[in-house]
């Protein structure tokens with residue numbers, strides 16, 4: 001077929017990726033999962049939150065990272081600095097903080113009440129004279145490396161990270177700098193655990209090829225149309241370990257603005273799929289790296305930061321997905337849709353409408369994710385095939401293979 005001129009062809013080859021089928025064992029082999037724990041998740045910088053989650057001194061949240069069997073406190077300390085620590089007591093290694101978030105001057109281990117200040121220093125030991133050779137200065141909470149890029153909080157679980165966050169992000173960090181995120185302090189969070197490998201879950205949100213097939217009534221009419229029936233992307237770029245893609249908007253989708261289902265997508269102030277109004281401008285649309293081809297027929301961008309974080313952007317909104325492995329074949333998926341807090345009853349109802357529809361749409365995805373994992377584990381197929389439109393999936397998998405083999409992070413990034 002003739003693709004419209006907006007569509008960039010030969011994405012895979014022009015990005016320098018291979019075009020071969022890829023092994024199913026990457027999603028099913030327990031040995032591969034063990035390698036990914038140490039070589040991917042313990043060495044990569046992992047996005048765990050945004051600064052707006054902990055705006056005040058004493059604010060904290062806890063991130064449990066099952067793939068590394070770790071629990072981490074991210075705290076806004078009294079001195080204004082944001083720090084991360086292992087959530088593990090220096091007395092006899094109990095978990096210290098059991099709340100998922102809050103505000104605390106002290107983290108007190110409930111077992112024997114050792115207390116730590118929110119800079120992680122050991123501040124209180126009951127019956128201190130009863131200990132032998134106790135050096136309180138050496139008994140703080142064990143620090144975890146933390147750095148912040150554009151308001152996004154990253155941690156690195158290596159005892160000493162081999163590269164800085166800046167070096168890890170490389171060109172994607174520069175390209176996506178300076179974005180003015182609308183309403184970053186207010187997110188609708190969707191969360192669930194699914195019986196599928198984390199890469200299967202991440203890949204679902206990284207390609208539009210499935211949209212006309214499994215979302216025919218919801219997303220299909222927006223992302224596909226007679227001009228582009230299989231939702232070929234407008235463009236895709238790989239940036240070191242990371243990757244971006246711009247999805248196409250069906251110009252004939254506008255009439256759906258009056259249809260019932262489309263209200264949640266087309267509500268003027270928080271549409272999800274790039275429903276730019278004629279003449280509309282805002283800092284998101286104008287940013288150079290967003291919709292980099294500045295196509296008129298642009299729906300949204302997928303920015304997939306290695307290994308497990310997506311930041312997606314449309315003309316009016318941004319949203320994120322995280323994919324946290326809990327085993328070789330199970331994953332916690334967390335999505336955050338950011339939009340301004342409802343100020344009127346009408347806006348509140350729009351949010352509820354949006355929530356119920358986005359949940360239904362996600363369920364269309366998630367049922368297929370679990371059955372795909374079952375099919376992979378059956379052993380019937382040794383390889384999976386990737387279409388041009390699935391370039392981000394291919395690049396993601398190639399990077400996992402690269403990091404799994406590389407003895408140093410510099411080699412993995414090289």
Ligand code: FES
Pocket residue numbers: 089090091092093094109110111112113114
């Ligand atoms: S294990 Fe924490 S106070 Fe004893």
Ligand SMILES: [Fe+2]
Pocket residue numbers: 204210211215364365
């Ligand atoms: Fe989908």
